[in-house]
Amino acid sequence: MLKHIFWPKVGWFAFHAVVIAAALALGALVDFG
């Protein structure tokens, strides 16, 4: 089932867009004071 969601169709791009957004957000939000 997972391969239909993840590889390499819309789901794959959507999933990676979420991951990239999360990494960007983490970098932007981290503040060591």
Add this chain to the structure above:
Amino acid sequence: MKVGGRLRALTMAGMVAFGIGGLLLHIKIHPLMNDGELVARNLVPLLGAACTIVLIPLLFSTGRHSHWAQMLNLGTVVAGVAGMTKLMFEQADGEYGLFWFFVGGTLADSLILLGKGLLGQMMFEVDYDRLAKGGWKDRGGGAPWWRFMHLPFSSAHSAMRLCAVLSLALIGLGGGLLHFKIHIPFDPDEGILGTYLVPYVSMPFTVFAVPLLFAIRKSAWAQLINGMTAIVGMVVMTHFMIHRAGGEYSLGWLLLGGTLADSFLLAGKWSVGQMMFEADLDRLAKRDWDAVGRRPKWWRFQRLGWWLIHLALIALVYAVGAWIF
């Protein structure tokens, strides 16, 4: 079970990573020289690290000396846990408590060291059958002295699984406790500090979810979470290290002034999980890959190159977020 060179390479890489991480941590905490005088007992961890970086990987590399490698590995673990626990009691100065036990002492370091011991045990179990069949079993002699190290499981695979689950749980717990020592995610004036929450959010995943997923044979998912927490840890800790440097970079800062040692320990943790994942991949390969007409599963790609690309890209995207936004 297939005796894969990949498992051997991962064991050796993991040993080197744990060895370098441990060496840097020890030098950071207690230097060899104190007021111009050599502190003899501080040589012990250096000796252990030298064994872990050079001798143990070399002995594991042949596949015929894994019992010696694991014996030496166990020696470094026993010596390390004993020495660090002794130090912990000395430093307590008679005042024992829960905080001292969990955070103030060296429990975290001992747990990570035990995790390293179990990594060697995984490779020893892989090699055990072959050592036994080519050796004392075929010659009809008595069991060799090193048989006591062998875990009584029906297959190397099951023994490896127990070792991986225990190792990752111990390393996760040890790494978590280390963070308690350095920063808690709360400040009396500023309330909850979101930045310092990151390791505490990942802790339940590394202590409970990853070992549990490995235990129920969901190795691909387990290693995905394990590796990603390692990557996030490396990236954010390196950011922390650069922030702390305040623009003054030097070799001393790189090796001892920052979090390089902890990143090496995370690399070791990654290799424990990767080893279990690749061992399961061998088993699953027979069932899935070789079946004609099947498309490869998504986790087929979760190998060394995949991890390196993801480490680089996640670091890049994180850096863009940190420095541009």
